[in-house]
Amino acid sequence: MKIVITGGAGFIGSSLVRALTEQPQVTRLRVVDNLSTGDKANLAGLDVDFFEGDVQDAALLDQAFRGADAVVHLAALPSVPRSLRDPLASHHANATGTLQVLEAARRAEGPHVIAASSSSVYGANPHLPKHEELVSAPMSPYAVTKLTTEAYLSAYHHSFDLPVLPFRFFNVYGPGQRADHAYAAVIPKWISAALAGQPVTIHGDGTQTRDFTYVGTVCHVLTDALVRRVADPCPVNLAFGTRTSLLDLVQEIETATGLRVQREHVPGRIGDVPHSQAESTRLRALFPTVAPVALQEGVPAAVDWFRRRLTMSQL
Ligand code: NAD
Numbered sequence: 001m002k003i004v005i006t007g008g009a010g011f012i013g014s015s016l017v018r019a020l021t022e023q024p025q026v027t028r029l030r031v032v033d034n035l036s037t038g039d040k041a042n043l044a045g046l047d048v049d050f051f052e053g054d055v056q057d058a059a060l061l062d063q064a065f066r067g068a069d070a071v072v073h074l075a076a077l078p079s080v081p082r083s084l085r086d087p088l089a090s091h092h093a094n095a096t097g098t099l100q101v102l103e104a105a106r107r108a109e110g111p112h113v114i115a116a117s118s119s120s121v122y123g124a125n126p127h128l129p130k131h132e133e134l135v136s137a138p139m140s141p142y143a144v145t146k147l148t149t150e151a152y153l154s155a156y157h158h159s160f161d162l163p164v165l166p167f168r169f170f171n172v173y174g175p176g177q178r179a180d181h182a183y184a185a186v187i188p189k190w191i192s193a194a195l196a197g198q199p200v201t202i203h204g205d206g207t208q209t210r211d212f213t214y215v216g217t218v219c220h221v222l223t224d225a226l227v228r229r230v231a232d233p234c235p236v237n238l239a240f241g242t243r244t245s246l247l248d249l250v251q252e253i254e255t256a257t258g259l260r261v262q263r264e265h266v267p268g269r270i271g272d273v274p275h276s277q278a279e280s281t282r283l284r285a286l287f288p289t290v291a292p293v294a295l296q297e298g299v300p301a302a303v304d305w306f307r308r309r310l311t312m313s314q315l
Contacts (some may be wrong), residue, residue, distance in 0.1 A: 002028040003226060004068045006055050006101060006112075007075030008048065009038030011177045012116070012169075012215060016045055016072060021218040025227055032064045033075060035095070037183075038176075042176065056096035060105035071116040071228050073101045076145070079183035080120060086272060094145030095152075102156045112163045112229050114222060115153055118146040119211070119239070119276050121171040129243075131279035132168070133237050134281060139273060154233040162233035164220035167221070170239035170278050174215030174298055175305035186246065187212065187253075187299070191306050194253050194261045204268035206247040209275045211239040214298035219291050221283070230286055239278035239293040256300040 003020060007013040008031030020026045030049045033040075043050065055075045065071065076094040077083070083090035098115060105113050119221040120143035122130045137143045146168075152162040177185060179192035221238055224230070244252075246299040247263075254261050283290075293301075 001025050001069045001226070002030070003043065003294075004030045004032060004064050004071045006032045006073045007038065009033040009035055009040055009042050010074060011033055011070075012172055012218060013038065013074045014042035014046075015022050015040070015176055015215045016074070016175070016219045016222055017048055019223055020226075021046055023223060023227065030064050030068070032060065037077065044098075045160065049078060055184070056092065058100055058104060061100060062107060065104045065108035065111065065151045067081065068111045070112040070114065070229075071101065071105055072222060072226070073098060073113060076116065078142075078176070080142045080272065081269065082139040082183045084139050087141035090141050090145050095148040098152050102152055102162065105162060106156065106160050110160070110228070112165070112166065112223055112231060113153065113156075114165045117150045117166050117168045117235055119206065119237070119278065120167050120246070120273065121168065121271055122148045122149070124165070128275055129241055129277040129279040130237065132237060132282060148244075150235050157231075157233035160311075164233055165225055165231050166233075166235040167238040168209040168235050170213050170276060172213050172215050173217050174302050176215065176218050177302065186210075187302060188247070188306070189251065190204075190253055190261070191257070191299075191303055193257050194257050195306055195310065197259075197305075199262035199264040200250055200253075201262065202246055202250075202263055202265050203272065205265065206250070207242045207245050208272070209245045209277060210249075211242050211277045212244055212249070212295055212298070213239045214293035216298075217290065217292045219229055221287050224287050226288060232286070236282050236286060237278035237280060238279060238283060240283070241278050241280045242295065243275070243277040244295060252295055252299045253303070254302045
């Protein structure tokens with residue numbers, strides 16, 4: 001199998017590249033990435049063809065997609081706050097970028113296209129757990145770009161018979177996820193703060209909940225979807241229905257680091273959803289062999305990664 005991963009130099013993308021190099025069916029891996037939030041160093045030592053550039057560059061996509069059996073489209077400007085600051089940049093990268101990827105897939109005679117959407121599409125809909133048939137109520141420009149991603153995949157399936165599979169990721173975390181940028185996710189940010197002896201900043205009272213999903217579990221599902229060529233135009237939640245409050249997360253980090261962590265509360269953020277928990281029936285039916293890695297195992301793995309990086313930077 002020849003597989004293209006857009007956004008393959010990012011956190012989830014580079015983890016997926018690593019997982020796929022261990023699959024005997026996978027003969028060639030290509031990455032398309034403009035390195036806007038990713039880093040080529042994430043792919044160091046891995047056997048991939050790297051196409052540096054933007055997913056809005058049709059000619060570059062044509063080169064990368066030639067002869068491909070599948071495309072995993074992960075390239076996007078992630079982060080809700082980033083999209084509040086610059087909605088158009090998120091729209092161009094995420095929505096127009098997806099349309100370009102689908103057009104290139106159509107020109108390349110229809111590889112299987114798997115794409116990353118997000119739990120943020122549920123937004124202001126208060127129903128819990130979040131099941132895929134709920135009405136979307138985006139609360140940020142980022143969420144709109146992800147809803148657009150799903151809608152385009154569905155349209156290309158129905159209009160052009162393209163085999164597609166949109167996944168809604170829910171707060172993915174794990175080794176390789178960095179904290180050293182303005183839009184870092186909560187788990188790497190807090191682990192990094194804890195190891196530096198600094199307080200963690202909690203937006204709001206900390207009772208908001210998330211369905212944290214270990215990156216290894218996400219890669220396991222994506223790999224299974226690729227190998228078995230699972231296609232469905234309807235979105236599938238990629239999370240297993242856990243519900244952890246941010247206050248409980250701080251405790252997990254304290255347990256994993258063995259350190260006492262100070263909490264600093266600041267006002268809540270615009271665009272943040274109060275609660276997020278996936279209904280996982282569809283996921284479990286489509287991927288019955290995937291067993292999720294629990295937070296109690298995943299957080300220590302992320303802490304280990306941070307500690308190794310700290311040790312290496314001190315050498
Ligand atoms: P990431 O920022 O680490 O990876 C995104 C990658 O895409 C980066 O390598 C970046 O350089 C690349 N990229 C961005 N814009 C591009 C463009 N226009 N052309 C080419 N490459 C471009 O983020 P991630 O956490 O690995 O996220 C991967 C995907 O999963 C994204 O689509 C994101 O929206 C989605 N997602 C992630 C989470 C999460 O919790 N991490 C949750 C929901 C959805």
